[in-house]
Amino acid sequence: MNKKDIYEYDAVIIGGGISGCEASYTSALSGARTLLISINTDSIGYMAFDNYISNEKGISAAGINTWNDLALNKAARINRIDINSNKNTKKDNIGDRMIIDRKRQMMALKSIIENHKNIDTRQGLAVDIGLKKNIYNILTNDGNSYKSKVIILAPGTFLDSNIFWGYYNIKAGRPGEISSKRLLRNLIKKGFKFKEAKLYCGPKIDGRTLELKKYIRNKDKHKISIVPEGKETNEMYVDGLKMAGSEKEQLEELKKINGMENVIITRPGYGIKHNILSPIQINKNLESKNFPGLFFCGRINGISGYEHTAAQGYIAGLNAAKKIK
């Protein structure tokens, strides 16, 4: 085998979230030499919001007939938490969703990605892209640049984003993680139009502070779920309450729920203000109208839910690979 050029790929995917992983995997399955760039490779495959895949959403993904090939699904299946054997969880709160062990899923998905022969992973913060004679050039903040026939942008919530709860806000792509400002600026320079969007992530609580004998339900009878984060952690995700008030307000709200009178929040819920593309700028195959070979998938297109973003990753990956041939 010839020595591979490590700065030249068929496809470069920017962002290692669920959509970026799926795009990379699909592109690689189609035979394209693929590079996945992530700000921190430790976070490849991380599920940032809830940690289950519900059946309704599952159907939409299954509609494209690839459900079984989705890397997300493979990793998720390995790391599914068996609800019936988990005494901490009431079955009727969960419904028939598949609950995922967040950390183990991330490790498994990262491993699937890392071990595909056509995928290379790379830590770096993409700051700019350029196009010359049908070849794209991707610049990272460590001074490297990569050539590629196609680019798939899957930056999720990381484009010049702020997280907030109460009056507090901080520049972040996710809690604790830096966001990416320069890439957005440079995309705008190229004529792309973005708009501001918000998403909300529920709080996480210390599972030991729940009283499980009481039926967990809030007084307004909104459906809320308390979902275990993993087999090896006590943290639980509170889903169903849109929470971005101050930590005090969140706590007061949670305490109204039966069984949660003594609850302790481990991570407050938050909103994330970020930038998404106005989707009029892309074709049905997720390719940019003005920049052939530049694809967008996942949250940047304004969609949410792992199945949707994974499905878009699949579509982008497939079309990008087609383009190369």
Added chain:
Amino acid sequence: MKIIENSYDIIVVGAGHAGCEAALASARMGLHTLLLTINIDKTALMPCNPAIGGLGKSQLVRELDAMGGQMGKAANRSLLQIKTLNSSKGPAVQGLRAQIDKKEYEIEMKKVIENTKNLILKQGIVAKVIVEKKETRGVALENGPVFKSKAVIIATGTFLRGRIIIGDKDYNAGRMGEYPSMRLTASLKDLGFKIDRFQTATPPRIDRRTIDFKGLKLQEGDSRALSFSFWDTEKIHENIPCYLTYTNKNTHRTIEKNIDHSPIKSGMIDTHGPRHCPSIDRKVINFPNKTRHPIFIEPEGRNTNETYLQGLTTSMPAGIQQKIVNTVEGLEDARIIKPGYAVEYDYILPDQLNFTMESKIIQGLYFAGQVNGTSGYEEAAAQGFVAGVNASLKINEKEPLILTRDNSYIGVLIDDLLTKELFEPYRMYTSRAEYRLVLRSDNADRRLSKIGFKTGLISEEMYSSVKKRKKQINEVIRMLKHKKINPGSKVNKTLSNINTNTIDSPTTLHQLLKRPEVDIDALINNFFKEGIPYDRKVLRQVEIEIKYKGYINRQLSEIKKLSGIEKYMLPQGFDYFSISGLTYEAREKLSKVKPNTLGQASRIAGVSPADISVLIMVLKQRTGKTVWS
């Protein structure tokens, strides 16, 4: 469990290795503890090498383990291989080193923390330490909440105004991809703390699939039963190999050619980094005559192809890092996944602390780990433990835990930190300990488990097992002293068989074991045909005690001689300038360092033995306390 959510006994800021040990110790001692971190997902993260232990560091972990710390156990449960270093040398310089699966270590440690009673792990960025009348009252988070407490332990690692540098690029981050704490430093400065900046760096990680292992030297763990923790059963562990390769002339030429891009040359970094762990750029500059430097290739975990290059630390531009890597044998086609980088951060000058890790100026405010100017997971964990225990003891109005140079490496670490001026991040070595034949990795349980038992961190059952072992060691020594063998053809043939000289007069097994070439197993096998009812751990201790008795006794008598001045507490706020018998330099240095004990005073550079004699006299006159009581 019921905890008032806004009020705790102890708050620990930072959930790295110092913070985890601090929080566990204090919660296990019964105090309501809050452990705060910027990102819970990064709890107990190992940001640099995937290993725990090593020479000097092994002693720290074992001492921690003996007193009820967690690091040794967590290492045991997440390791990829383990070995005894220097097994062919004397026991004083032996130690354990384990390669660790980083993600498994995080999961294990977080699991233990989350299941500890009295302990809450919580996400939040601390902006301010709240102090009233020089006493700690709690912390305020950047997003508003205030948590009250009686003590606060700062264990922020590299996160105080952290700045990452690769080549000519830099940005604010505590670790790669993670934002730092930008506001806490100002709060500490307002309280009167002196703060400086240090720098440290990490090597690139490469894709395991791109390494050519042929021709590289295999580095395996031991295949015999071992345990990092005294409290786990020894067993034969998995043995996932590392590999050894070397830099070469071509590597050095590549670095020299690009040296102007190195942040340490270009002026991007002007703070001090660890001399003991220099970047490859620094090594090439400082040792122009060396033709090669070793590089150990170490896996970061079972679930990832990312592979660590120990010895190739650099923060050159990523493209140049790639070229440097590719000059090395076996790495010709290696591809970097994570480029190496440097991180610069605030630390507090540790001479502002007491032996308890509590600050001299603010009651109830403790510091532990890298924020004190140290480097290394083990050094951090040791300080965290001492801070956690002492914060708890103080709240419970009990005598503080003060570890000393003569009972532990942790004592050496803290004494050095408080006394010596730091020019670079501090790392432990065996050479730093003057009593290293007494302070061994293998006998830490005998030395320190009593402390663990007294603080309640070691159970009675565990402590009894150590006492039992102590008793057994003495029994075996006595037995060997009594068992005499007589010269005869059969005995002498046996002795020849075990490769030692024959005897011509009655000799005890104790005497025979003093011979360097004789090991205890050979004696037991040949002269106790039915075997003896003692396990390997006991026999190994007996062997060390007998073989090195002369040296050990010499160190013990020295310790005894010096223990008077080591234990002599100096009054704080003492006016050293009023003592005319002291040299001016000694007065200056003593006023600056404000040593806690006479022993500490004696180690300050610029304070001579003559100064100490003067001090002893003056103290006797003024306080009536004598040193040799």
